[in-house]
Amino acid sequence: MTTHGRPIRIGLIGAGGIGSVHLQVLGRLRGECEIVAVTDTALSLAEQRAKEYGVPVVPADPEKLIAMPEVDAVIIAVPNKYHKAYTLAALQSGKHVLVEKPMGLNAEDAKEIVRAERKYGKVVMVGHQMRWDWVPLRIREQIERGELGHIYSAKTGWFRRQGIPGWGSWFTRKSEAGGGPLIDIGVHMIDLAFFLLGEPKPVAVSGAVYAEFGPRKRGLGGWGVPDWNGYFDVEDFATALIRMEDGRTLTLEVSWAAHVDGDSLPFVHLFGTEGGAVIRGETGKFLTERDGKPVDIPLDPPADDEGSRVRLARHFLECIRTGRKPATSVETGLRSNLIIEGIYESSRTGREVVLDWSI
Ligand SMILES: NC(=O)c1ccc[n+]([C@@H]2O[C@H](COP(=O)([O-])OP(=O)(O)OC[C@H]3O[C@@H](n4cnc5c(N)ncnc54)[C@H](O)[C@@H]3O)[C@@H](O)[C@H]2O)c1
Known part of the structure; x- marks a missing residue:
């Protein structure tokens, strides 16, 4: 020790x-x-x-x-x-x-x-x-046992309805935070999804980002302390498609603020040839079919969990x-930064961006 x-x-x-x-x-x-x-x-x-x-x-x-x-x-x-x-x-x-x-x-x-x-x-x-939560660890075991078959696509995201952190503080300044929800909570979802996908290499991204609430000081809430003398020059909503070297895809959607239905919990959906899996907050289930009919199998939490x-x-x-x-x-950290920067660039240019992996 x-x-x-x-x-x-x-x-x-x-x-x-x-x-x-x-x-x-x-x-x-x-x-x-x-x-x-x-x-x-x-x-x-x-x-x-x-x-x-x-x-x-x-x-x-x-x-x-x-x-x-x-x-x-x-x-x-x-x-x-x-x-x-x-x-x-x-x-x-x-x-x-x-x-x-x-x-x-x-x-x-x-x-x-x-x-x-x-x-x-x-x-x-x-x-x-997040990749150390019991749910993704359990799903990863199922993937390794082949229960999902070939996972060809995944979807991840986190929609906060009113969750702009510390309006005006470093959180909402591009020069100090690097961006809005994409780099704040999207980065967690990217890491979690890549863990579940078995760490494929992303090669290109296409995306769009929007700032519809923050500039109007709406959608505030959550983590951080506001600074009313500060400013907001980041996005509050982002949507993207990430392409892997092996042809698989990941879609990503995040918001700090949006008129969105639902529970504001982080989610991942995995689409496999033999089964699927879904994570929603701290719960998860395995999705398959028996006798041609869809079957959902909830994952039971461990009795004594020390936590992620x-x-x-x-x-x-x-x-x-x-x-x-x-x-x-550090390579996974770079991967997230490349994807995030690619999404910002794609949003600016309206084109797909090829990721530059040169070190
Ligand atoms: N893993 C997670 O779940 C998670 C959650 C929240 C934040 N974060 C990350 O943690 C980091 C900090 O976020 P936070 O929510 O604690 O922010 P915070 O604003 O609550 O705390 C940041 C602290 O850093 C201090 N600080 C600022 N500049 C400094 C400097 N140059 N040198 C030394 N101290 C300095 C501030 O005084 C403040 O006390 C960010 O990178 C954020 O993305 C991670």
Whole structure:
């Protein structure tokens, strides 16, 4: 459970919404890891969190945390704009990195991270917990047993009806977030769908994005703190078709705000020759036919589930201990950034975009 016989020592940059979630989750893995430092540009917030979670050191800035010899791994839980700089600095300082999603603000940032990971040879993992939920893990097992046959297409998305996070804050500024729901929640759905499809290589995308609610300060709600002196220059709705090298397709639809019927839960549909599967929020079912008639088989939750975020954290620690490549590797992070950037470009140009995989 340790590197060289001791718990893995973690420094956290960013004590906001998801930073606090990391503190809670890692607190459940005492013995395997310990959080030795936390910082944030809002230093008083970092101090407050340090007190709450018993973190001994609050360095004055992220550079000081990254330089600490007693830190083995850094978690980067700050606005998307800073993911690249802190990841690169941490790698240069010999640390492993868990960087929140999206890995890069854009594809070029993601490529720089891929190059740095290859150069420094440390673990870099992207924070996608949804593939660690019990439902996709169970469905993946069914796929591996051949129960769905050949999966030729999939559909994924997440329609929030009134869910624009922190209007005017970094969340709704292109220069700091990289985009709207596509890069915020769409990135999770892309990762989840590619996991279920067995990690195919996407080669082209076609899409369109719209901003019909945010500019009018409508459809607000959910995560984040509004900044009424700020602005909104991202999309609030996106739709896309992603083509794989092997001919399979994935459709993606996301919104932060839309007049849409339904339950606002993230979903995935898998279309296989022998069976289908659907995930809706934290539930799932397997779809097949018996005697020519459609049959739905709900998936039963495990009796004692430690949860996706704990499994994600365990996987990160295990990769550090063993040197194994994380499931959500830098290459998967680049894949998401390429797709997202391709959708923005396709929306701008009205054409399909071929993804540029050159590193
Ligand atoms: N995996 C998930 O489910 C999930 C959920 C929410 C957010 N996220 C991701 O986590 C990251 C942070 O999101 P959040 O919701 O916690 O945002 P947040 O605004 O709640 O928190 C961000 C924190 O970073 C601090 N900060 C800003 N710039 C900084 C800098 N340059 N150096 C150090 N600290 C800085 C802010 O003061 C704030 O406390 C984003 O990349 C977001 O996409 C992931």
